[in-house]
Amino acid sequence: MAEVAEDQDKSALQDEDAQVEAIVGEIQDALDGAEAESASAPAAEKSLEVQLEEAKQAAADAKEQALRAVADAQNIRRRAEKDAENARKFALEKFAGDMLVVADNLDRALASADRANESLKPMIEGVELTHKSMLDALARHNVELINPVGEPFNPEFHQAMAMVPNPDAEPNSVMDVMQKGFTLNGRLLRPAMVVVAKAPE
Numbered sequence: 001m002a003e004v005a006e007d008q009d010k011s012a013l014q015d016e017d018a019q020v021e022a023i024v025g026e027i028q029d030a031l032d033g034a035e036a037e038s039a040s041a042p043a044a045e046k047s048l049e050v051q052l053e054e055a056k057q058a059a060a061d062a063k064e065q066a067l068r069a070v071a072d073a074q075n076i077r078r079r080a081e082k083d084a085e086n087a088r089k090f091a092l093e094k095f096a097g098d099m100l101v102v103a104d105n106l107d108r109a110l111a112s113a114d115r116a117n118e119s120l121k122p123m124i125e126g127v128e129l130t131h132k133s134m135l136d137a138l139a140r141h142n143v144e145l146i147n148p149v150g151e152p153f154n155p156e157f158h159q160a161m162a163m164v165p166n167p168d169a170e171p172n173s174v175m176d177v178m179q180k181g182f183t184l185n186g187r188l189l190r191p192a193m194v195v196v197a198k199a200p201e
Helices: 002-089 093-112 118-140
Strands: 143-146 158-165 174-179 181-184 187-190 192-198
Touching: 093 118, 093 181, 093 187, 118 143, 158 174
Parallel strands: 158 192
Antiparallel strands: 143 181, 174 192, 181 187
């Protein structure tokens, strides 16, 4: 009987040791888990910071792209407005250029007319009125005459055909116009062909 009781005591002690070891194992597992969580917390925090920086960079890139798109749209609109304005202002360029030939012919007719002949006087007056009406019509459409006699030579609007010594004229001034020039809305349509005075040698 004593041996049986002793075996029972040993068995009970072994059970208690097993329970203690199990409890110690559970505590150790809990401690290991807590350490793992505390170690992973900075990594998770770092990951959030990286994500935040990436999101900020993406937002900045999107804002820059949006600003570029707005600037491109404004530039396209300005170019379109300028093209439309130029198309409106210079739509008559070819037609006006063709009409200059008619104005030149009327000029030549008046220059060669025999004004001493009384019988030609009504015809000359008619040509003069036609010439004036034509220049007025061109002026209404912003086609302006360039007739620079006595003005300083301007290479932007004048084409020098000859330079002639003239003591009575200012050097580098226009002393004669061989063919009048024209502008359309300030842009040169045809330069005036001129004779330029120069100082006598």
